[in-house]
Each structure stands twice: as C-alpha cells, then as structure tokens.
Amino acid sequence: MLFHTKSQISSLKRKEHFTRRDKEVIVDALRSRQKLSAEMAAVRRYLSHAILSLRTDGCILMGDLNDGPHRDVFEEHFLIHNIVDELRGGFHREAALMHHALPQAYLEPDADHAYSAEFSDPTRDGKMIRTLTDHILVTTGIFNGTTKLKSLRDAGKVDHQAYGQHVVNKGKTRDDRPSDHRPVVAVFQF
Numbered sequence: 001m002l003f004h005t006k007s008q009i010s011s012l013k014r015k016e017h018f019t020r021r022d023k024e025v026i027v028d029a030l031r032s033r034q035k036l037s038a039e040m041a042a043v044r045r046y047l048s049h050a051i052l053s054l055r056t057d058g059c060i061l062m063g064d065l066n067d068g069p070h071r072d073v074f075e076e077h078f079l080i081h082n083i084v085d086e087l088r089g090g091f092h093r094e095a096a097l098m099h100h101a102l103p104q105a106y107l108e109p110d111a112d113h114a115y116s117a118e119f120s121d122p123t124r125d126g127k128m129i130r131t132l133t134d135h136i137l138v139t140t141g142i143f144n145g146t147t148k149l150k151s152l153r154d155a156g157k158v159d160h161q162a163y164g165q166h167v168v169n170k171g172k173t174r175d176d177r178p179s180d181h182r183p184v185v186a187v188f189q190f
Helices: 015-019 023-052 071-078 083-088 091-096 140-144 160-164
Strands: 060-064 098-100 117-121 127-131 134-139
Touching: 015 023, 023 083, 023 091, 083 098, 083 134, 091 140, 134 140
Parallel strands: none
Antiparallel strands: 060 134, 098 134, 117 127
C-alpha cells in the first residue's frame, strides 16, 4: 500500500495560540487530528481484514505518513497519539501488526540521521525541526521472514547521501533540492 497522508493543517500556527490556550484554535487543531486519525483507522481496518482473512500473506505499507505539525504537543497534552502508532495495530492481532522496516537506529528521535524531512516550526519561533515522516511498515510475517518475502531490517536507511548528491546551493530554494523529503530505503529478500 502506498499513500501520502495530509497533515490536516489547522489554525494552530503560532506558539502563542498554544501557550495562551486559544480555545477556538485548539479545538480546530483537535478536529483536524481527529479527521486524520479516522482516516488511519479506516486504513488499519482494511489492512487487518486483508491479513486476518488470509486474502494475503503480508503487506508493505509505505509513504509520507505526515502526522502534521505539533505531534508531540498533541501526544503530551491531549493524549492523541501519532498515526504511525495507530497504523501499527493492536497486539491482540499479531499477524496484522505492523513493524518498521528501518533499523532501530533510525527510529531514535535524537539520532542525527533519524529524519526524512525538516521544516521551520512557527509554534517554536521558527526553529528547524527534523522528523521521520516517511515510513516503510511491514506485517509480522514479512518482518520475521515467515512469508515468501522477508524484510532485511539492518539494510534499511534514510539515504541522506543520495539526497545530498542532488542538492545545490545548500538547498535554499525548492529548485535547489530533489524533494523536501530524504528517501527512505528498505531491502527485501524473496
């Protein structure tokens, strides 16, 4: 499955909107997050049904899973979790549980290389934020190699080198870089 989620941009644009708890702006942001969460729940149901009904042995889900700005704020203050956690699935359905195809080193938020996009966050006074928004998730059978296709997790990476080879002028303008995201790579064995 390939898809690109939209971040459901809301009225929450500035730091002071959040710090002064502007009710109208916060409610708008929460509604946007609810829409995104509902979309992910529908994908999760479809994926679980396909795996658990044995219509397929496994699934690879990949793309720009844009969780939108303020993901950490929503998790910490409003207990709304990120969409990758939602897509991962429930542990009571192990066969349909999703696992990341990248090595653990790329999933550590403080690692220098553990990001695929960066942006200026207006709610943090324009501070540049690095985040892993591009993902390759696989079902348990592919992750463990019990299906015909096996994820070689240690070979996966965010390919900063390939991205850097196509950046000119330090990537200052949109035309100076190949994309606003670094490529995420997974390797599979058949």
